[in-house]
Amino acid sequence: MVSGPSSLSLRTHTCGELNVDHVGKWVTLCGWVQYLRQDLFVILRDFSGLTQILVPQEESASKVKADLCDLTVESVIMVTGTVRKRPAGQENKMPTGEIEVLAENVEVFNVSKKLPFEIKEFVKKSESLRMQYRYLDLRSSRMQKNLRLRSQLVMKMREFLCNEHGFVDVETPTLFKRTPGGAKEFVVPSREPGLFYSLPQSPQQFKQLLMVAGVDRYFQIARCYRDEGSKPDRQPEFTQVDIEMSFVDQEGIRTLVESMLQHSWPAEKGSIQVPFQTMTYEEAMRDYGVDKPDTRFNMKLTDISDIFSSTQVEFLRSALDQPEGSIQAILVPCGALFTGRELESIKQTAKTQFGQRPLLGSLRLQCAELLESHGRPVRDPLAFHFLWVVDFPLFLPKEDEPQELESAHHPFTAPLPEDTALLFTEPHKVRGQHYDLVLNGCEIGGGSIRIHRASEQLYVLKNILKEDPSQLTHLLEALDFGAPPHGGIALGENYQVFL
Amino acid sequence: MVSGPSSLSLRTHTCGELNVDHVGKWVTLCGWVQYLRQDLFVILRDFSGLTQILVPQEESASKVKADLCDLTVESVIMVTGTVRKRPAGQENKMPTGEIEVLAENVEVFNVSKKLPFEIKEFVKKSESLRMQYRYLDLRSSRMQKNLRLRSQLVMKMREFLCNEHGFVDVETPTLFKRTPGGAKEFVVPSREPGLFYSLPQSPQQFKQLLMVAGVDRYFQIARCYRDEGSKPDRQPEFTQVDIEMSFVDQEGIRTLVESMLQHSWPAEKGSIQVPFQTMTYEEAMRDYGVDKPDTRFNMKLTDISDIFSSTQVEFLRSALDQPEGSIQAILVPCGALFTGRELESIKQTAKTQFGQRPLLGSLRLQCAELLESHGRPVRDPLAFHFLWVVDFPLFLPKEDEPQELESAHHPFTAPLPEDTALLFTEPHKVRGQHYDLVLNGCEIGGGSIRIHRASEQLYVLKNILKEDPSQLTHLLEALDFGAPPHGGIALGENYQVFL
Numbered sequence: 001m002v003s004g005p006s007s008l009s010l011r012t013h014t015c016g017e018l019n020v021d022h023v024g025k026w027v028t029l030c031g032w033v034q035y036l037r038q039d040l041f042v043i044l045r046d047f048s049g050l051t052q053i054l055v056p057q058e059e060s061a062s063k064v065k066a067d068l069c070d071l072t073v074e075s076v077i078m079v080t081g082t083v084r085k086r087p088a089g090q091e092n093k094m095p096t097g098e099i100e101v102l103a104e105n106v107e108v109f110n111v112s113k114k115l116p117f118e119i120k121e122f123v124k125k126s127e128s129l130r131m132q133y134r135y136l137d138l139r140s141s142r143m144q145k146n147l148r149l150r151s152q153l154v155m156k157m158r159e160f161l162c163n164e165h166g167f168v169d170v171e172t173p174t175l176f177k178r179t180p181g182g183a184k185e186f187v188v189p190s191r192e193p194g195l196f197y198s199l200p201q202s203p204q205q206f207k208q209l210l211m212v213a214g215v216d217r218y219f220q221i222a223r224c225y226r227d228e229g230s231k232p233d234r235q236p237e238f239t240q241v242d243i244e245m246s247f248v249d250q251e252g253i254r255t256l257v258e259s260m261l262q263h264s265w266p267a268e269k270g271s272i273q274v275p276f277q278t279m280t281y282e283e284a285m286r287d288y289g290v291d292k293p294d295t296r297f298n299m300k301l302t303d304i305s306d307i308f309s310s311t312q313v314e315f316l317r318s319a320l321d322q323p324e325g326s327i328q329a330i331l332v333p334c335g336a337l338f339t340g341r342e343l344e345s346i347k348q349t350a351k352t353q354f355g356q357r358p359l360l361g362s363l364r365l366q367c368a369e370l371l372e373s374h375g376r377p378v379r380d381p382l383a384f385h386f387l388w389v390v391d392f393p394l395f396l397p398k399e400d401e402p403q404e405l406e407s408a409h410h411p412f413t414a415p416l417p418e419d420t421a422l423l424f425t426e427p428h429k430v431r432g433q434h435y436d437l438v439l440n441g442c443e444i445g446g447g448s449i450r451i452h453r454a455s456e457q458l459y460v461l462k463n464i465l466k467e468d469p470s471q472l473t474h475l476l477e478a479l480d481f482g483a484p485p486h487g488g489i490a491l492g493e494n495y496q497v498f499l
Numbered sequence: 500m501v502s503g504p505s506s507l508s509l510r511t512h513t514c515g516e517l518n519v520d521h522v523g524k525w526v527t528l529c530g531w532v533q534y535l536r537q538d539l540f541v542i543l544r545d546f547s548g549l550t551q552i553l554v555p556q557e558e559s560a561s562k563v564k565a566d567l568c569d570l571t572v573e574s575v576i577m578v579t580g581t582v583r584k585r586p587a588g589q590e591n592k593m594p595t596g597e598i599e600v601l602a603e604n605v606e607v608f609n610v611s612k613k614l615p616f617e618i619k620e621f622v623k624k625s626e627s628l629r630m631q632y633r634y635l636d637l638r639s640s641r642m643q644k645n646l647r648l649r650s651q652l653v654m655k656m657r658e659f660l661c662n663e664h665g666f667v668d669v670e671t672p673t674l675f676k677r678t679p680g681g682a683k684e685f686v687v688p689s690r691e692p693g694l695f696y697s698l699p700q701s702p703q704q705f706k707q708l709l710m711v712a713g714v715d716r717y718f719q720i721a722r723c724y725r726d727e728g729s730k731p732d733r734q735p736e737f738t739q740v741d742i743e744m745s746f747v748d749q750e751g752i753r754t755l756v757e758s759m760l761q762h763s764w765p766a767e768k769g770s771i772q773v774p775f776q777t778m779t780y781e782e783a784m785r786d787y788g789v790d791k792p793d794t795r796f797n798m799k800l801t802d803i804s805d806i807f808s809s810t811q812v813e814f815l816r817s818a819l820d821q822p823e824g825s826i827q828a829i830l831v832p833c834g835a836l837f838t839g840r841e842l843e844s845i846k847q848t849a850k851t852q853f854g855q856r857p858l859l860g861s862l863r864l865q866c867a868e869l870l871e872s873h874g875r876p877v878r879d880p881l882a883f884h885f886l887w888v889v890d891f892p893l894f895l896p897k898e899d900e901p902q903e904l905e906s907a908h909h910p911f912t913a914p915l916p917e918d919t920a921l922l923f924t925e926p927h928k929v930r931g932q933h934y935d936l937v938l939n940g941c942e943i944g945g946g947s948i949r950i951h952r953a954s955e956q957l958y959v960l961k962n963i964l965k966e967d968p969s970q971l972t973h974l975l976e977a978l979d980f981g982a983p984p985h986g987g988i989a990l991g992e993n994y995q996v997f998l
Binding site (some may be wrong): 151 | 500502503504506507508509510529531544545546573574575577608609611612614632633634635636637638643646647649650651653654657658661662663664665667668669670672673674685686687688690696698708709711712713714715716722724726728735736738744745746747748751752754755758951952977978979980981982983984
């Protein structure tokens with residue numbers, strides 16, 4: 001069977017593939033009328049590009065001419081004819097710019113009504129109009145390219161995982177029991193009054209159970225749900241590349257992800273270098289004031305507490321007197337460009353976010369944005385800086401009850417082996433085997449080596465997190481029936497923002 | 500980077516791959532203790548198979564010996580040691596039956612409690628116990644094989660569609676507006692009081708809109724939902740291979756599906772022949788009494804009305820006197836084996852299902868089952884008989900109001916071109932461009948060429964189906980903005996039953 005994008009189709013070729021090698025060929029094209037010119041040309045479009053159709057002018061072809069010249073923009077037609085070289089001087093730089101097709105037959109599939117907006121990149125459309133007529137918005141070459149890029153990228157990831165590394169694509173249920181603590185889950189009423197399904201936020205428990213089941217290597221392009229209202233970068237349903245492996249350590253998972261991204265990375269975006277930079281949580285907070293630093297630019301935080309060690313300036317004094325209080329500086333090159341109003345906005349941020357953890361990180365980004373608004377390039381929009389952040393604290397004080405601890409990520413993350421003994425003495429000092437993947441300051445993935453022993457999992461739930469372990473009986477029981485050491489990662493949909 | 504199932508792993512090899520070529524090699528295996536034998540051997544299992552571990556008996560290895568001999572069944576360990584040829588006479592026919600690994604180091608990852616059932620194929624387990632401990636059930640070699648077979652089969656389909664035929668994998672939303680007439684949809688309460696999402700039964704409308712969007716070729720391994728209670732072959736959530744193409748006819752879709760199945764078919768199941776047999780709906784009903792005939796065996800219906808044309812036997816007479824009434828026979832070879840009780844059960848079926856359409860089809864299957872219960876083979880359990888059923892009626896009389904028509908499949912199916920004129924005069928005679936794929940008497944897929952003109956779609960909705968077209972305004976509007984001719988298919992999850 002013939003393969004390629006025109007297999008099994010009414011057309012013989014796509015509108016983007018004809019060139020001088022096809023001159024003299026009898027071809028059939030199908031597509032949308034991009035525009036008509038002077039009753040002489042019809043520009044026909046499909047997903048792959050544009051071809052110029054020459055309208056025949058002879059009396060004997062008057063029916064074809066009439067059919068073509070009556071067309072409205074975005075009507076759908078099939079044209080059959082011969083590929084010709086364009087007359088000298090009429091060529092252009094488009095991929096099909098050296099040829100045209102002289103129409104000999106035309107079939108009109110559908111005549112289009114006047115569209116609410118034109119299918120042209122340069123025509124500005126409002127977001128709401130684009131959403132209302134999403135099927136028209138998707139006709140633009142940019143959206144066509146994006147849809148195809150995503151499909152191909154995911155396909156390459158699948159090939160890498162499935163064909164090269166023995167991963168098994170397993171579909172996990174989405175209608176299931178509520179996850180303990182999963183406050184943001186959608187519920188789905190069942191046929192039994194009072195009983196509800198829940199749409200899970202991630203297949204976390206399923207994939208751990210698959211490891212207990214001996215599946216060894218699992219992946220899924222998993223649909224996940226989160227009931228917290230729509231935000232520009234958070235949608236109620238989203239997709240993650242979900243991975244879990246048995247008999248692996250942190251290093252193994254990280255190398256796998258680096259190789260997968262390298263394998264699937266679109267050639268047109270340049271190559272990416274592995275291994276990625278790695279930074280501890282402590283370093284990230286110290287140098288960038290945030291756990292997902294944008295490492296495309298410098299402007300690191302500098303601790304200048306020493307200079308002010310004997311200061312009597314009151315607000316500096318009081319900062320230093322606080323436990324772990326410090327005075328930090330950000331050197332902003334060309335910061336002298338900032339206007340009074342801009343400096344005021346920086347101060348305002350500092351005031352409103354004072355005492356919140358990522359304040360210094362926010363100020364650093366704000367300075368970068370301000371510099372860029374003055375025409376000073378700071379962050380290269382074409383650069384991709386991947387970064388692993390590791391050695392997160394396993395527990396953090398609860399916001400409302402700082403004496404209590406909660407999981408920094410989730411209660412299934414294993415402690416660093418060298419910190420395990422601290423679980424029983426100083427749990428707030430334990431670092432977890434958790435790793436976040438950061439790209440240009442966005443968290444695009446996160447994962448961990450999991451706890452695989454029931455006794456350790458029970459201790460964390462009951463004694464440290466003070467949670468009722470009865471809700472996780474099924475998981476604790478599974479760990480007791482021969483759970484292998486295992487770990488994984490989820491790469492989120494933020495990843496797509498960059499493509 | 501090394502590829503294969505042991506890449507990036509703590510192990511060097513899987514438990515199923517070692518053979519005499521590895522003799523002398525220093526290897527590390529990870530897996531579950533299948534069983535222990537006489538303090539001499541530990542049989543270690545992973546997804547790929549079993550390896551015999553030899554317990555060292557020397558005094559100097561007493562720690563390793565003690566660790567191994569203390570293990571419980573299904574404990575998880577890592578063993579390092581040297582591959583040896585088994586002593587003569589101790590080999591067996593297993594893939595690893597000529598070698599063993601002399602343990603030199605062992606690490607115990609997890610000691611297993613006593614399991615609720617053994618991980619052995621021949622141990623009978625109740626369905627409910629298997630479901631309760633699904634992660635233990637999945638450890639069996641049969642379930643491991645099935646999960647992997649499914650993953651690989653779907654991967655091959657993806658490669659065929661995406662890499663060979665230019666299909667684009669597009670994820671469509673599952674939290675969406677209610678489909679008009681979608682009575683069996685789950686609802687999901689939103690954050691706005693009184694407003695609900697709905698989980699769609701299929702991406703039908705999305706994929707048609709993607710064709711209007713010029714995506715040209717779409718596929719998705721789509722999660723679908725149906726709120727009608729669980730039955731053995733119908734689950735509330737299921738997965739279908741969902742396909743839609745532009746500029747294609749019935750023949751094109753059918754050839755695509757045949758080639759895709761041929762491409763992805765597991766080699767161990769033998770090859771499948773294309774093109775598949777094709778039968779009209781009329782032929783299927785006439786010869787098999789059902790629209791999804793099992794063509795693995797004959798026993799066709801034979802119309803013997805003529806023989807009885809002048810009968811005075813009352814029940815035969817009254818059958819013949821009905822509109823389209825007939826008398827049909829099924830020749831059952833060796834039917835003389837049937838006992839009186841069995842003949843009675845056949846009569847009972849005929850009585851209770853009398854007047855329902857697939858009665859004769861049911862009787863034919865019932866006879867086949869009875870013959871098989873007498874040890875007469877009728878249906879080859881290893882044979883795969885694919886069949887296309889085509890030329891379905893586009894509309895059927897409504898069950899409760901036979902004067903009204905409803906769609907035989909769905910309201911978007913296009914009529915056969917030669918029947919289009921009948922839409923306006925005798926719509927009940929119109930045949931649709933619908934095709935069902937049947938395998939061994941099970942419907943495993945169905946699709947159609949769709950209506951692509953708004954005026955025709957509106958006429959069907961309003962004048963024939965008497966439905967309120969305002970609920971489908973968005974689709975009708977989309978068809979008016981340049982919809983290409985298009986069609987598709989959905990292959991359902993019944994497909995997996997046969998693997």
